[in-house]
Amino acid sequence: MNRFDFCVPTDIRFGEGQVECLAKEIGKYGSRVLLVYGGGSIKKTGLYDKIYEVLKDYQIYELSGIEPNPKLSSVRKGAELCKKNDIDVILAVGGGSSIDASKHIACAAFYDGDPWDLVLDKTLATKALPIFTVLTICATGSEMNPGAVISNEETKEKLEISLPMLYPTLSVCDPTYLYTLPPMQTAAGTADIISHIFEQYFQPNDGAYITDRLSEAALKTCFKYGPIALKEPQNYEARSNLMWTSSIGLNHLFTVGKGGAWSVHPIEHELSAFYDITHGVGLAILTPQWMRYVLSDNTVARFAMYARNVWDIKEADDYVAANAGIDKTEKFFHELGLPGTLTEIGIDDSQFTEMATEAVRTSGLSTRSYVKLTPEDVVKIYKMCL
Amino acid sequence: MNRFDFCVPTDIRFGEGQVECLAKEIGKYGSRVLLVYGGGSIKKTGLYDKIYEVLKDYQIYELSGIEPNPKLSSVRKGAELCKKNDIDVILAVGGGSSIDASKHIACAAFYDGDPWDLVLDKTLATKALPIFTVLTICATGSEMNPGAVISNEETKEKLEISLPMLYPTLSVCDPTYLYTLPPMQTAAGTADIISHIFEQYFQPNDGAYITDRLSEAALKTCFKYGPIALKEPQNYEARSNLMWTSSIGLNHLFTVGKGGAWSVHPIEHELSAFYDITHGVGLAILTPQWMRYVLSDNTVARFAMYARNVWDIKEADDYVAANAGIDKTEKFFHELGLPGTLTEIGIDDSQFTEMATEAVRTSGLSTRSYVKLTPEDVVKIYKMCL
DSSP, X not given: OOOEEEEEEEEEEESTTGGGGHHHXXXXXXXXXXXXXXXXHHXXXXXXXXXXXXXXXXXXXXXXXXXXXXXXXXXXXXXXXXXXXXXXXXXXXXXXXXXXXXXXXXXXXXXXXXXXXXXXXGGGOOOOOOEEEEESSOSSOGGGSSEEEEEETTTTEEEEEEOGGGSOSEEEEOGGGGTTOOHXXXXXXXXHHHHHHHHHHSSOOTTOXXXXXXXXXXXXXXXXXXXXXXXXXXXXXXXXXXXXXXXXXXXXXXXXXXXXXXXXXXXXXXXXXXXXXXXXXXXXXXXXXXHHHHOSTTTHHHHHHHHHHHHOOOOSXXXXXXXXXXXXXXXXXXXXXXXXXXXXXXXXXXXXXXXHXXXXXXSSTTTTBSXXXXXXXXXXXXXXXX | OOOEEEEEEXXXXXXXXXXXXXXXXXXXXXXXXXXXXXXXXXXXXXXXHHHHHHTTTSEEEEEOOXXXXXXXXXXXXXXXXXXXXXXXXXXXXXXXXXXXXXXHHHHHTTOSSOTHHHHHOGGGOOOOOOEEEEESSOSSOGGGSSEEEEEETTXXXXXXXXXXXXXXXXXXXXXXXXXXXXXXXXXXXXXXXXXXXXXXXXXXXXXXXXXXXXXXXXXXXHHHHHHHHHHOTTOHHHHHHHHHHHHHTTSSTTTTTOOOBOSSHHHHHHHHHHHOOOHHHHHHHHHHHHHHHHOSTTTHHHHHHHHHHHHOOOOSSHHHHHHHHHHHHHHHHHHTTOOOSXXXXXXXXXXHHHHHHHHHHTSSTTTTBSSOOOHHHHHHHHHHTO
């Protein structure tokens, strides 16, 4: 196992009705709250009213309309609101987009220049407002980690800012809030969770046996409960298992002791930066093809291990097992109702070269990922997805 | 999954050489350090000198001689030292005993009465000194949780105090410090880790699929690396996997979403309270017999699941599978060189009734454990261990 630091201070309040705790917990940090959320879904479900009821003793300001793949312009607005209204706490209600925007706002609130500067140079971030979250979709794991991905609509860049000060202080994870998710969001969210675990699993192991076994446990959970959550949206067991797996799926637990950069996310980030598609949809399309592209004598043992330990495939031959595991993965995404090709979502090859170049330039793809990829490799993977 | 709160703020610094970080990290809390440790082993290995070298700019006071099953008298001494010398930080160097004593001292330092009061009434603990740890044996998981077990030598009670304020601030986990452990300590430590996971695994599941799968991952890791660490004491991969599994084995990760009290620890605690035996040795003796005693139509499915998922036992019949898994468990402890009976360690039946009564009185054995046990049941289990 490689040397590592592990510290996840976020206070998770998991289960039905946990939102009530906010009345007391936020008060430890102040009374002026910036409520950050997306579209109107929390108004339809009643959660918006519930938040106001729970926080009746607080002064609430609002930043609504946070988009999927949250944009720099929203962060700018949020930072202005914090400065102008002397905000004490940011409360993100929603999924990864609202939480990621809130994280960037939390540190931008203490910075005089443009918030994008902080993404390009993390050392400029000196302080952050405390962030509380109420999760309404499980996918990104942002509720229990210090990272945020923000899209700069002017430069078409989609980059991450990750700093220990950006761990949410407290996250409310109530599986019943997932009951009303549209099926496509349940499916794409599940694909996102799975992809996060893959990104950590498909890396050199460095002797971190425990970490790989934990990852397999989490993958099995997604494969078991994803279809159940789709078929029975109000199945508490399915929703709760997926929700907790999502949170621990990206809080570094599945990466400790291992090394390397992510493989598929950088390739997908360009898709959603260029075409604004749902992140999980892009991941579901790309992942099986990426697996096929990088399968080789160097990687087959790990893909076969995945097939055997997660899918219970008994084939003795490594290549046969590995390919069966990849097929299972592809079939799983298909059965979740996710698109299987870029063509299906209206993306053609016209920008592949530009996207591939960006993907490699802005990530560890060519230097530290499981199988190192050039822009030419990435173009080939995009083409396999047509 | 049941409702749960999860917040583990301890900063883990894992890997060779991480002790160096203490020079900077402790300084955030002050300059007056109480160094708490056990016997002379850290002097023999050079770790004692290393600590002084790293903390050359600090003022260090010492409490040495912390015994296995740490005693109230040590805690009293430690609390006095803290008050008298205006201690800022407690640094525990050792295993669970030194860390547990340090936790109790940390809150006793702010309490005017006898430290045992805090064990009997947790609400009396209002504040605690920050606790740093350097782990030299992996077993109890105390380095990443808020609990401490203290023995009152006057009343023969062995009780736990657990409070969020007692999470260590930072724990250094350097697997190379385990290289010099005597084989019996490696074996007993491994049994302790395994038992912690069992205590959480053998509880009603309540739909917490992910939690059970994570526990199985951890159990497999112990069964794989325990024998390797014994045979090759300097095997970094084995030591590091066991060390990390130990930490996450008792930080609530394997219990979230599930309910119930522990089953075997309360029975063992009386053994070590009455006879001062090594905790892990008592657990290794008791566990297989406890399993056999509680195996029934109500529990066989879970024991069979354990056998199949952890030991890869293929038997279709649940009872056959369950018994095969229990046999494997017993054989494993035997192969680690641990005693298999109480007789072997000089314990006869003379105090069984008294111990059984205490075990039930001071725990959830009769009310909330996996299979509820009366004192008569516990006596029968002790007798099976003769």
